[in-house]
Amino acid sequence: MASWTPLHVVTGKGGTGKTTVAAALAIALAGRGQRVLLCEVEGRQGIAQLFDVPPLPYEERRVSTGLDGGEVFALAIDPEAALLEYLQMFYRLGRAGKALDKFGVIDFATTIAPGVRDVLLTGKVYEAARRTGDTGYDAIVMDAPPTGRITRFLNVNAEVAGLAKVGPVRRQADSIMEMMRAPSTQVHLVSVLEEMPVQETLDGIAELRAANLPVGRIVLNLVRPALLSPATAEALTSGTLDDGAVAAALGRASLPTAAADALVGEGLGHLERLTLQDTQRRIVDAQDTPAVELPALPDGVDLGAVFDLAQRLRDALVRADA
Amino acid sequence: MTGRPSTSPPPRRRSTSRRAGPAGGTAAGPLDVDALLADRGTEIIVCCGSGGVGKTTTSAALALRAAEQGRRVCVLTIDPARRLAQSMGLTELDNVPRPVDDVDDSAGGSLDAMMLDMKRTFDEVVEAHASPEKAQQILTNPFYVALSSSFAGTQEYMAMEKLGQLHGQDNGWDLIVVDTPPSRSALDFLDAPERLSSLLDGRFIKLLLAPAKGPARLLSAGFGLVTGAINKILGAQVLSDVQTFVAAFDTLFGGFRQRAEATYALLQAEGTAFVVVAAPEPDAMREAAYFVERLGAEDMPLAGLVVNRVHESAAAGLTAADAESGADRLRSSQDPDDVATGELLTVHAERERIAVREARLRDRFASTHPQVPVVPVPALPGDVHDLEGLRRIGRELTADGTAGATPVD
Numbered sequence: 001m002a003s004w005t006p007l008h009v010v011t012g013k014g015g016t017g018k019t020t021v022a023a024a025l026a027i028a029l030a031g032r033g034q035r036v037l038l039c040e041v042e043g044r045q046g047i048a049q050l051f052d053v054p055p056l057p058y059e060e061r062r063v064s065t066g067l068d069g070g071e072v073f074a075l076a077i078d079p080e081a082a083l084l085e086y087l088q089m090f091y092r093l094g095r096a097g098k099a100l101d102k103f104g105v106i107d108f109a110t111t112i113a114p115g116v117r118d119v120l121l122t123g124k125v126y127e128a129a130r131r132t133g134d135t136g137y138d139a140i141v142m143d144a145p146p147t148g149r150i151t152r153f154l155n156v157n158a159e160v161a162g163l164a165k166v167g168p169v170r171r172q173a174d175s176i177m178e179m180m181r182a183p184s185t186q187v188h189l190v191s192v193l194e195e196m197p198v199q200e201t202l203d204g205i206a207e208l209r210a211a212n213l214p215v216g217r218i219v220l221n222l223v224r225p226a227l228l229s230p231a232t233a234e235a236l237t238s239g240t241l242d243d244g245a246v247a248a249a250l251g252r253a254s255l256p257t258a259a260a261d262a263l264v265g266e267g268l269g270h271l272e273r274l275t276l277q278d279t280q281r282r283i284v285d286a287q288d289t290p291a292v293e294l295p296a297l298p299d300g301v302d303l304g305a306v307f308d309l310a311q312r313l314r315d316a317l318v319r320a321d322a
Numbered sequence: 323m324t325g326r327p328s329t330s331p332p333p334r335r336r337s338t339s340r341r342a343g344p345a346g347g348t349a350a351g352p353l354d355v356d357a358l359l360a361d362r363g364t365e366i367i368v369c370c371g372s373g374g375v376g377k378t379t380t381s382a383a384l385a386l387r388a389a390e391q392g393r394r395v396c397v398l399t400i401d402p403a404r405r406l407a408q409s410m411g412l413t414e415l416d417n418v419p420r421p422v423d424d425v426d427d428s429a430g431g432s433l434d435a436m437m438l439d440m441k442r443t444f445d446e447v448v449e450a451h452a453s454p455e456k457a458q459q460i461l462t463n464p465f466y467v468a469l470s471s472s473f474a475g476t477q478e479y480m481a482m483e484k485l486g487q488l489h490g491q492d493n494g495w496d497l498i499v500v501d502t503p504p505s506r507s508a509l510d511f512l513d514a515p516e517r518l519s520s521l522l523d524g525r526f527i528k529l530l531l532a533p534a535k536g537p538a539r540l541l542s543a544g545f546g547l548v549t550g551a552i553n554k555i556l557g558a559q560v561l562s563d564v565q566t567f568v569a570a571f572d573t574l575f576g577g578f579r580q581r582a583e584a585t586y587a588l589l590q591a592e593g594t595a596f597v598v599v600a601a602p603e604p605d606a607m608r609e610a611a612y613f614v615e616r617l618g619a620e621d622m623p624l625a626g627l628v629v630n631r632v633h634e635s636a637a638a639g640l641t642a643a644d645a646e647s648g649a650d651r652l653r654s655s656q657d658p659d660d661v662a663t664g665e666l667l668t669v670h671a672e673r674e675r676i677a678v679r680e681a682r683l684r685d686r687f688a689s690t691h692p693q694v695p696v697v698p699v700p701a702l703p704g705d706v707h708d709l710e711g712l713r714r715i716g717r718e719l720t721a722d723g724t725a726g727a728t729p730v731d
């Protein structure tokens with residue numbers, strides 16, 4: 001059996017932080033002397049934006065160091081370029097390859113032909129995961145399509161294998177599926193602690209499992225840290241800590257007492273949000289996919305923040321492995 | 323709209339207030355949603371924006387509010403969250419609007435809602451335009467199946483198709499509110515019909531059709547190379563499937579293009595209003611800015627921007643820095659009220675930092691797009707999944723919202 005570079009697929013509901021988490025994971029995995037490839041497949045140039053570099057071409061570029069001096073490379077996989085590369089590599093089509101492009105076949109194949117786009121995107125990842133030597137990687141992280149499409153995306157080669165009975169396409173499809181289902185692959189699902197995203201995540205896990213795709217972890221992102229002690233929470237909800245008490249305390253700290261009312265309101269809002277989070281956290285804890293949590297960073301995400309999240313991810317993963 | 327009740331013919335005047343494109347002049351005030359909904363000239367509202375910002379929530383909230391204020395509304399939603407769908411009675415997946423229960427109809431309005439079934443909508447178009455045998459041939463073709471169920475852009479295109487159908491139906495509606503699909507970019511919605519028809523008009527498809535239609539000499543040497551290559555890689559079956567698909571579709575091409583053009587014209591009509599939804603995040607605000615500019619360029623009527631899930635500073639005047647230093651001073655106190663207040667100040671400081679960051683984004687939009695009316699909607703602590711939640715969003719979308727002092731997230 002072939003052996004592949006570990007592949008981490010990062011999916012999740014739109015806007016929950018897939019790109020951010022994928023980048024943080026790539027940085028976390030790039031330990032001393034290691035090379036990690038971070039790739040995106042949706043043509044959004046989200047990685048380039050995050051690392052503040054010009055739009056990525058169809059070429060592996062070094063974009064960052066890792067946590068302990070490793071290296072992170074990035075690649076934006078473009079299906080058209082991947083198709084031409086693929087045709088060249090496997091068929092040495094030469095003139096016919098150019099003709100395909102000229103006649104709009106490449107365009108047709110990558111936009112309308114069933115699954116071809118996904119075959120090409122996963123095919124390129126497979127090619128990188130099989131590579132050894134100087135151009136090979138120690139890990140690959142994919143900023144993948146959202147939860148609703150992920151199973152179909154990763155499973156597309158199984159469909160191809162069903163269509164193509166023999167030949168090189170069939171062989172390639174079979175090997176890609178073998179890699180996708182191998183223990184070296186893990187599909188992580190990013191979610192936030194809200195009802196709809198959590199439900200969607202659990203549905204996604206069930207779908208992945210049904211397709212024999214290996215589920216890694218749930219990454220609970222944008223988690224609000226609890227800022228109130230249990231005693232304060234209790235005093236707020238029971239009403240013993242009221243506007244008057246807060247106003248008095250504000251006065252002692254030489255702050256405007258008029259803010260008391262708003263502070264109490266904000267405190268209650270904070271507790272309400274935490275209660276909702278806890279409800280969802282219990283749902284996540286009650287199932288068997290392990291979860292890691294990343295806090296909502298109040299100042300948003302810049303490159304420094306991605307390193308902060310990378311450190312937290314690694315700590316959580318190391319702790320879980322211990 | 324053909325389904326207009328005869329008692330209240332809506333005035334067909336061009337309401338300049340709804341045209342807020344970048345071509346407009348002076349600074350706009352806040353977006354007056356109630357005026358937009360009350361204006362009988364508003365026949366279609368399209369809610370657009372990038373993924374996850376609250377398009378479905380906003381369209382449902384607008385539709386419910388309009389209905390409870392007396393409009394006869396139909397809302398076309400796309401992939402609503404399960405619980406929201408249930409609370410709107412969207413459990414029948416038959417691709418037609420159904421009345422929503424528990425809507426307050428005391429003002430004489432009504433609300434029908436449906437959830438778009440993209441594939442089914444496409445199938446219906448095929449069935450309506452091809453002979454039964456030909457329709458069958460198309461519906462089972464693997465390329466059609468892929469096109470109708472997963473082609474990027476089909477959902478957008480089918481949303482428009484359905485809008486065209488609903489608008490043409492005589493069901494007594496005087497307002498249709500349309501949600502748009504969770505595209506990566508709001509622009510996809512406007513580009514979808516063009517993408518689809520240019521794809522179907524592409525050179526490859528023309529060539530595939532040529533042997534069936536034209537003289538054999540059209541089969542150039544180049545094309546022979548192409549078919550040879552395809553056969554070599556994928557086998558002859560694939561090429562013949564493509565050919566069947568293309569030939570079967572050929573008869574529909576004209577129809578498709580025409581329909582797309584008609585719907586596009588509908589979007590430019592004066593009874594249409596676009597409501598752009600954004601979250602106060604850099605990406606979403608950037609998308610919203612692109613979209614607003616594009617609407618202007620296409621001469622499409624923009625009503626304004628909803629900035630959804632906003633954190634506003636509640637204790638105005640108390641900055642994050644002041645709150646933090648106050649918290650430091652109170653933390654070491656022996657008095658439990660001091661300690662608790664210190665913690666509250668920490669909550670406030672965090673919130674304030676977010677509010678400041680969001681305000682900066684909103685200000686930037688306001689200064690680069692001064693003519694676009696904007697309304698903020700606060701982030702509520704929980705999901706919006708029932709009619710009561712939608713009413714709440716409806717109030718927040720309008721002046722009513724400022725009255726409520728419920729704590730927000």
Ligand SMILES: Nc1ncnc2c1ncn2[C@@H]1O[C@H](COP(=O)(O)OP(=O)(O)OP(=O)(O)O)[C@@H](O)[C@H]1O
Binds near residue numbers: 012013020222294301
């Ligand atoms: N832990 C965090 N703390 C604060 N902000 C965050 C955090 N994670 C992500 N964000 C912000 O949330 C937004 C969405 O994140 P991101 O782009 O990574 O999501 P995504 O799932 O890739 O979105 P899309 O579905 O659009 O691709 C960004 O503005 C990002 O900066």
Ligand SMILES: Nc1ncnc2c1ncn2[C@@H]1O[C@H](COP(=O)(O)OP(=O)(O)OP(=O)(O)O)[C@@H](O)[C@H]1O
Binds near residue numbers: 378380632
């Ligand atoms: N103002 C708000 N406060 C709190 N939650 C909100 C608010 N607006 C929307 N939500 C919640 O945010 C989530 C996403 O909203 P919604 O489904 O309307 O977004 P969308 O733009 O339609 O997303 P998609 O692009 O995936 O279709 C839902 O769970 C909804 O309940």
Ligand SMILES: [Mg+2]
Binds near residue numbers: 018143
């Ligand atoms: Mg992303």
Ligand SMILES: [Mg+2]
Binds near residue numbers: 377400502
């Ligand atoms: Mg939606």
